[in-house]
Amino acid sequence: DQQVKQNSPSLSVQEGRISILNCDYTNSMFDYFLWYKKYPAEGPTFLISISSIKDKNEDGRFTVFLNKSAKHLSLHIVPSQPGDSAVYFCAAMGAGSARQLTFGSGTQLTVLP
Amino acid sequence: NAGVTQTPKFRILKIGQSMTLQCAQDMNHNYMYWYRQDPGMGLKLIYYSVGAGITDKGEVPNGYNVSRSTTEDFPLRLELAAPSQTSVYFCASSPLAEVGDTQYFGPGTRLTVL
Numbered sequence: 001d002q003q004v005k006q007n008s009p010s011l012s013v014q015e016g017r018i019s020i021l022n023c024d025y026t027n028s029m030f031d032y033f034l035w036y037k038k039y040p041a042e043g044p045t046f047l048i049s050i051s052s053i054k055d056k057n058e059d060g061r062f063t064v065f066l067n068k069s070a071k072h073l074s075l076h077i078v079p080s081q082p083g084d085s086a087v088y089f090c091a092a093m094g095a096g097s098a099r100q101l102t103f104g105s106g107t108q109l110t111v112l113p
Numbered sequence: 114n115a116g117v118t119q120t121p122k123f124r125i126l127k128i129g130q131s132m133t134l135q136c137a138q139d140m141n142h143n144y145m146y147w148y149r150q151d152p153g154m155g156l157k158l159i160y161y162s163v164g165a166g167i168t169d170k171g172e173v174p175n176g177y178n179v180s181r182s183t184t185e186d187f188p189l190r191l192e193l194a195a196p197s198q199t200s201v202y203f204c205a206s207s208p209l210a211e212v213g214d215t216q217y218f219g220p221g222t223r224l225t226v227l
Contacts, residue, residue, distance in 0.1 A: 093213070
């Protein structure tokens with residue numbers, strides 16, 4: 001039972017255009033959502049997060065949108081750059097004491113020069 | 114500040130062998146986690162710890178054991194390796210000083226069981 005789903009395994013975008021990565025979740029108890037970026041042979045690195053009490057969070061070229069009623073979040077990257085090519089994981093944080101993360105399966109983003 | 118370090122980077126085991134994956138962090142974080150990532154899948158939580166001497170099971174704990182004798186170290190033990198444990202293992206830590214504090218990941222250990 002996947003509680004966090006990323007239905008697009010891959011996405012290709014032209015340099016300078018917008019990249020939109022999507023994520024759906026099923027558990028209403030999640031109260032924080034995060035996006036991680038992962039390069040080959042490295043661990044995931046934190047990119048941006050959003051609390052469930054907000055609907056948008058922006059950090060430079062990266063914006064995360066949260067639609068609680070639809071249980072959907074998206075990551076927008078504008079403008080996309082070749083260095084953004086990586087696997088992007090959506091993760092949701094539970095309300096437990098250790099704030100465990102539940103990850104989606106990831107989306108491989110390729111930004112074409 | 115090295116962050117989260119993991120050793121070894123790669124390892125090949127035979128079925129039935131045992132090994133310990135090492136994880137250390139120098140950020141004085143109370144919370145530490147072990148994940149595994151199978152090809153095409155997200156990371157799944159194996160075990161976690163909220164402080165020295167305290168550990169608990171995650172989503173996929175079978176076949177693994179952990180201990181946390183110090184704040185810095187959180188080793189993961191495989192007792193009888195099986196092909197199903199072929200995966201990339203990531204250790205992470207977090208201060209959890211605030212509700213949205215993120216987790217910081219190590220570079221991973223790629224384990225193959227033959």
